[in-house]
Amino acid sequence: MTSASRPRDLRAQLASLTTEAFRPELAGIDRLPTLEIARLMNGEDTAVPTAVAEQLPRIVAAIDAVAERMRRGGRLVYAGAGTAGRLGVLDASECPPTFNTDPDRVVGLIAGGPDAMVTSVEGAEDSEELAHRDLDALKLTAEDTVVGISASGRTPYAIGAVEHARAQGALTIGLSCNRDSALAAAADHGIEVVVGPELITGSTRLKAGTAQKLVLNMLSTITMIRLGKTYGNLMVDVRASNDKLRARSRRIVALATGAADGEIEKALTETGGEVKNAILVLLAGVDGPTADRLLEESGGHLRAALAAASG
Template identity: 60%
Template structure:
């Protein structure tokens, strides 16, 4: 008899068809089983490259106008969104509020399940409303199922403010995609552990979010070549990395690069401009500002 449970219609909730008794397998076979399942994920993400590319350009265009990138999700999806948002400032030198991660249930849900939080569409709407959204903002709703009420409520509120809305899910023809301007659907199929979307779905989601945020930063001039030149050195590891970046981008020696970084308050992009142009930090900052932060336009593309 067919099930009337809507979860049973989701590929991520289906049995994988192998009938595998996981506990009966040797550990080596279990490891191979999980790895084989993961091996398909990159190819499945590849099927979505056209819409991912369109999303990157749309996000970057809005961010260039002062907009923000907001990730919204529940459970694993929410944690991945918050993770992505938290990694952008140290990597690309952005202010903390430029990329935002919201998770159903608030910060406590990052480490513990908050019962019922994902089912509250009104909370999703209120959480994005609290950001004082503008038309320049982009809101990315993340839900492996493509049907989480919290995320649907957030996207509805975002659309009401004229934001660009993007859906990231791991099923097809989802309500989330229908509610968004752009729908990214990575059909990962059944999980090794039935319904455990922290597995293939989580991997696919991480790959998509990495691509969206990283390439938006590239379009905004946060890189030079493939160097993270907007990095600001705030600890010893980053100071060493910043010196290597400045040496590579400018051709200067390590001592000269370190001195320029010190004069540039640890900002690698400013230090490179100083060394290539032969000017002090104020003039380098002015040149970068005039070029919209595009180092290649200031010192030439290499």
């Protein structure tokens, strides 16, 4: 293919994508009152949860596969470019404070590296080789999972990441917003959340970005639930790294146990501020070291540790 024909070929590819479709009925949107534009945009967003719901069976299958590998020590790695890459980095960065995971257990890779979080890195998204290098730096294993994220489903960086990871024996997931995408075809688990054309033509940070965020929320959150990072709907593995989270830790222990403030403070002190351990101390009537041992033996699952303590 000549350099002259390459842009024409790319334009043809984009023209065929639902996420890039032009909507003539919105051609005069810039002439509407602000309230009407806001109503249109809000109406567009209501279609996103429905599109996600249609993919729930695929999402669930992917989550169960991820949890199985992470239970054996595997990592969850997101790889994408532009908005998709930023969403992956965002989801990964929120796992340590929310679920007390090691920063290297859930990793976000964005084409072009950290600088691409705030500025465009020219050509980075078009490089499959760059994805290969980024993944090689992580030393992938068969227990790891790589999630390629791309609204179009054709981004070379995301496809390259999935293909390279699959060749290494890792589990792969392709998350896109177009049907029959190359990304989904390349992955073990293809998730295609088709939200339709955007309000602003081709601006996939809108509905497509929202859809991807919802799916990533599910992937990480439900995986962590399966790994015992919650007790009911309480974040019992929360990392109390600031005043707000320290206050939240005390509230979580109170909600889980119904204990008085003095008892909660004593239990948290005895367990070094570990919420899950403090709950076990209070509900099972054990000391801090015993709580630590029970949780280790139960793989970090508080309900299993409580059962072991009562047994």
